[in-house]
Structures are given as structure tokens and as C-alpha cells.
Amino acid sequence: MSKGVDVIVIGGGVIGAAVAYYLVRAGVQTMLLDRGDVASGTSSACDGNIVAIGQRPGFDSQMTLESQRLLEVLVEEMDCDVEYTRKGSVLVVEDESQVAFARSWYERQKQAGLPMRYIEGDAIFESEPLLARDVVGLVECASDGALNPMAFAYAMIRAARKGGAVIAPFTEAQDILVDACGAVKGVRSRGRILRSKRVVLATGIWTAEVARSVGLEIPIIPRKGHILVGEKTPIRATRKVQELGYVMAKNPETGKRDVDRETEERGVALVYEPCESGNFLLGSSREFTGFDSTCDKRVLQLIAKRAVRFFPCLRELHVIRTYAGLRPFTIDHRPIVSEVESIPGLFIAAGHEGTGIAQAPITGQMIASMIAETKCAIQPEALSIKRFEVKQQQERMV
Amino acid sequence: MNDDVIVCRCEEVSVGEIRKAIQEGARDVAGVKRRTRAGMGLCQGRTCERTVIKLLAEELHLPEATFLPDTVRTPITPTLIAALLGERNE
Numbered sequence: 001m002s003k004g005v006d007v008i009v010i011g012g013g014v015i016g017a018a019v020a021y022y023l024v025r026a027g028v029q030t031m032l033l034d035r036g037d038v039a040s041g042t043s044s045a046c047d048g049n050i051v052a053i054g055q056r057p058g059f060d061s062q063m064t065l066e067s068q069r070l071l072e073v074l075v076e077e078m079d080c081d082v083e084y085t086r087k088g089s090v091l092v093v094e095d096e097s098q099v100a101f102a103r104s105w106y107e108r109q110k111q112a113g114l115p116m117r118y119i120e121g122d123a124i125f126e127s128e129p130l131l132a133r134d135v136v137g138l139v140e141c142a143s144d145g146a147l148n149p150m151a152f153a154y155a156m157i158r159a160a161r162k163g164g165a166v167i168a169p170f171t172e173a174q175d176i177l178v179d180a181c182g183a184v185k186g187v188r189s190r191g192r193i194l195r196s197k198r199v200v201l202a203t204g205i206w207t208a209e210v211a212r213s214v215g216l217e218i219p220i221i222p223r224k225g226h227i228l229v230g231e232k233t234p235i236r237a238t239r240k241v242q243e244l245g246y247v248m249a250k251n252p253e254t255g256k257r258d259v260d261r262e263t264e265e266r267g268v269a270l271v272y273e274p275c276e277s278g279n280f281l282l283g284s285s286r287e288f289t290g291f292d293s294t295c296d297k298r299v300l301q302l303i304a305k306r307a308v309r310f311f312p313c314l315r316e317l318h319v320i321r322t323y324a325g326l327r328p329f330t331i332d333h334r335p336i337v338s339e340v341e342s343i344p345g346l347f348i349a350a351g352h353e354g355t356g357i358a359q360a361p362i363t364g365q366m367i368a369s370m371i372a373e374t375k376c377a378i379q380p381e382a383l384s385i386k387r388f389e390v391k392q393q394q395e396r397m398v
Numbered sequence: 399m400n401d402d403v404i405v406c407r408c409e410e411v412s413v414g415e416i417r418k419a420i421q422e423g424a425r426d427v428a429g430v431k432r433r434t435r436a437g438m439g440l441c442q443g444r445t446c447e448r449t450v451i452k453l454l455a456e457e458l459h460l461p462e463a464t465f466l467p468d469t470v471r472t473p474i475t476p477t478l479i480a481a482l483l484g485e486r487n488e
Contacts (some may be wrong), residue, residue, distance in 0.1 A: 037423065037424070037425060037426075037428075037429045037432075038423065039432060040428070040429070040432065044428075044432050150432045150433070154422070154432075154433060167423075169423055169425075170425070229438075231440060231476060232439075232440070277409075277435070295471060295472060297472065300472070300482065301482060301483060301484075304479050304482050304483055305483060307479070308479060308480075308483065314479050315478070315479050315480040315483075315485070316478070316479075316480065317478070317479055318476035318477060318478055318479070319473060319476065319477050319479060319482060320439075320440055320442060320473075320476045321438075321442060321471055321473075322472055322473070323471060
């Protein structure tokens with residue numbers, strides 16, 4: 001059929017949208033495929049976190065910080081409303097037992113270059129009047145914010161299309177095709193061959209399935225998270241509020257909170273997001289349940305319980321909807337943003353778990369820099385697929 | 399229907415905005431919702447869903463029966479968080 005394109009991006013979620021956007025911006029002829037509608041999977045069942053504060057201090061938090069810088073430019077360039085607000089975010093220190101950890105987290109993030117502040121005493125309640133009166137501190141990052149993830153993905157896709165990209169929803173990539181030398185030569189979709197020497201997998205939780213067609217084992221699995229949507233109300237916190245224990249629930253190696261076993265086992269921790277629309281979102285939970293994304297009422301209750309522990313006033317407000325999303329989890333809590341050396345022309349941009357919205361811009365820029373040799377502020381070595389290949393080889397040797 | 403008519407009252411989404419979303423690629427009720435917020439409000443699409451389906455059918459030249467209602471999720475009606483916790487009846 002056609003003479004082909006420079007790059008085919010598989011997956012039209014927020015990551016694929018960002019990859020397509022930055023490729024087009026670098027002058028690369030791009031085609032984006034999705035087996036369904038764009039932004040209809042993980043990117044439509046999440047929150048709008050643009051938050052660096054909870055990321056491991058150092059490379060991970062700096063990567064998000066850089067992504068925040070890119071987002072500022074991106075929002076201007078796209079000139080379209082993605083409900084973006086940048087009011088900072090805070091981690092709530094629940095009791096005295098968490099103070100030492102909170103202090104060290106604050107120091108380490110500050111050293112990493114994040115605009116941090118430690119708030120204590122009366123200043124806590126001047127800053128967030130709705131918080132329970134017994135909490136003992138707030139760790140703040142001023143550069144954090146939130147946006148509407150679907151509006152964000154659509155805006156990038158619209159801009160990529162305007163810049164010349166071909167956007168093909170409802171076009172499933174059945175196989176990735178390689179030539180006699182093992183290099184990428186295209187994608188088979190609906191019986192047709194779409195030619196391209198480069199393919200980017202922005203396939204999130206489905207990456208393992210898609211990569212299997214070229215014999216690759218990609219260690220990304222779905223991790224479920226529940227969210228409750230609150231009614232529109234003027235009774236809202238001023239910014240994104242998470243409990244410090246969220247960092248602990250996410251990375252068990254950082255310590256333990258004083259919560260009941262059920263809350264711990266289901267990975268429930270307060271994440272509160274006041275939305276630009278006037279609503280508020282409540283999360284979070286983290287569980288491995290395969291590809292099942294149905295809501296579990298018990299988990300919703302545990303989230304609500306955690307929410308009223310920090311915001312007692314929430315008891316009097318209504319939940320209007322709930323949903324659960326599947327996040328692409330990797331064992332070391334880092335995405336894979338990488339070329340695949342064994343299959344020249346194949347790239348992976350997936351595995352961001354809960355940071356995909358925040359890290360979409362930097363991920364798009366990284367992939368563009370690998371393909372078009374444009375500049376990128378973050379070096380991608382730490383995100384290479386090689387870190388897993390080495391482990392897989394070691395396992396085989398044992 | 400005139401483009402200015404409000405379809406989703408909760409989120410104030412007009413016929414014109416919904417038509418634009420369909421032209422941009424929305425192919426079902428959820429696709430319209432993600433692009434416009436129609437159905438994301440207090441009534442969760444109870445008022446507007448039928449009209450959204452009519453507009454999808456009209457724009458895409460397909461029978462209305464092609465379009466299924468959006469997934470129903472808990473809670474069925476807005477629920478007080480205190481009630482969700484079992485502390486109080488609604």
C-alpha cells in the first residue's frame with residue numbers, strides 16, 4: 001500500500017499521545033494506532049496527578065520535575081484548556097512517629113531540586129483549614145499540580161494531527177513485523193501491512209501481550225487502583241493532599257504506617273484531588289487483580305474511611321461515581337523508556353504505574369530524542385529495558 | 399437540534415460540543431463523555447444519555463440501537479460519604 005511512515009506509535013493513551021506529539025514536533029512522520037478509541041484505557045481511569053513530591057528523591061522526582069517544566073511549555077503551545085492548575089501539593093504527616101521520615105523526605109527532595117517547604121504548627125491549618133486538627137505537619141512541593149488527563153491526551157493528539165501525524169483509532173496492531181536481519185519493518189493491522197522501520201510501544205498494561213509477538217518478555221503487569229468522584233462543592237482543600245503514608249504504601253521499603261491490616265493489604269492511602277471542575281477525587285488503592293477493573297465496595301469504603309480520617313468534613317459530602325483503573329506496574333517503580341537492542345527499530349515507552357500523566361511530556365521528549373536525536377534534559381539509561389534483561393539472564397543461569 | 403441547546407445540564411454541555419466530539423472521533427457514549435464531560439455530573443447521564451445517543455446516531459448515520467448506555471457504576475444515586483461508611487442512613 002503506502003510508502004510507509006518514519007515511526008508507528010502503538011497505543012493512544014497519554015504516553016502514546018505525548019510520544020506522537022514530540023515526534024511530530026521534531027519533524028518526524030508519525031502514525032499513531034490504537035485498537036480502540038484514543039485515551040480510553042488507563043488514561044481515562046486515573047487522576048490528574050502532576051506530582052513529584054511522592055516520587056523517590058533523586059532521578060525519579062527530578063524526572064517528574066523536568067516533566068512539569070515541559071508541561072508548562074506544552075500547555076502554552078497547544079493553546080487548549082486541559083484544566084491544568086499548579087497550586088502545589090502536600091504530604092500530610094499523621095502523627096509524631098512519622099516526623100523523622102517526613103523531615104528526611106523533605107530534605108532529600110530539596111536536595112534533588114524540588115521547591116519544598118515544611119509546614120508545622122498553626123500554619124498547617126492556615127494553609128489547609130479542612131484538615132483534622134491532630135495532624136502534625138505538611139511537606140509541600142510548590143511545583144506540583146493537576147489536570148484533566150483525558151483532555152490532556154486529546155489535546156496532544158489533536159496537536160499531533162495538526163502537525164501532520166496520522167491518527168488511526170480502532171486500528172489494532174496484530175503483529176510487529178521484522179525483516180530477515182531481525183529489524184523492525186512494520187506492523188500488521190486488519191490484514192494490512194503498515195510499513196515503518198521504527199515502532200514505539202506505548203501500550204501500558206498491554207505491553208507484555210503486544211511484545212510477545214516479537215518474542216520479548218516485558219515485565220509490566222496491571223495494578224488496580226480505585227477512585228471515588230465527589231460532587232461539586234465549595235468545601236474543598238486548596239491543593240492536592242496525600243498522606244505521607246501514601247509514599248510508604250507505594251514503597252514498602254520506606255517504612256510502615258499505623259493502620260489496620262486490611263488498609264495495608266489493599267494498599268489504601270489518602271490521595272485527595274480538588275479538580276478544576278469543582279469536583280474532588282478520592283483515592284487510592286493498589287492491588288494485583290489481573291485485568292479485572294471492576295470496583296470492590298470494600299476498597300471504596302476503606303478509601304472513604306481514610307479520607308474522613310484526614311478530612312472529617314467529607315462525611316457530609318456526596319460521592320457521585322466510582323471507578324477503578326489498571327496501572328502499568330514494574331517491579332522497580334520505574335517506567336521502561338528504551339530502545340530494544342535485540343530488535344533494531346523497536347522502542348518501549350510504558351510501565352509508569354501512577355506517574356504516567358505527570359511523566360508523559362518527559363517520556364515523549366525522551367523517545368523523540370532517541371529517534372530524532374533532539375535534546376532531552378534527562379538521560380534515559382536508568383529506564384533502559386536492559387535492567388530487566390540482565391535479571392532474566394541471571395535467573396536463567398541460576 | 400440547534401447547536402446552542404444544552405444537553406447535559408449538570409456539566410452544561412451543548413449539542414454543538416457533542417457534535418464536535420463525534421466529529422473528532424467519539425464513537426460511543428463514553429467517548430462523548432471523556433471529550434465533553436457530558437454525563438459526568440450529579441445525575442451521571444440520567445438526563446442526557448438518550449439525547450447523546452440520538453446525536454451519535456444522527457452524526458454517524460447509524461441506528462440508535464447501535465449505541466449502548468454507558469457502564470453503570472456504584473453508587474446508583476449520589477451517596478453521602480457517612481452513609482457509604484455505614485455511619486448513617488441516607
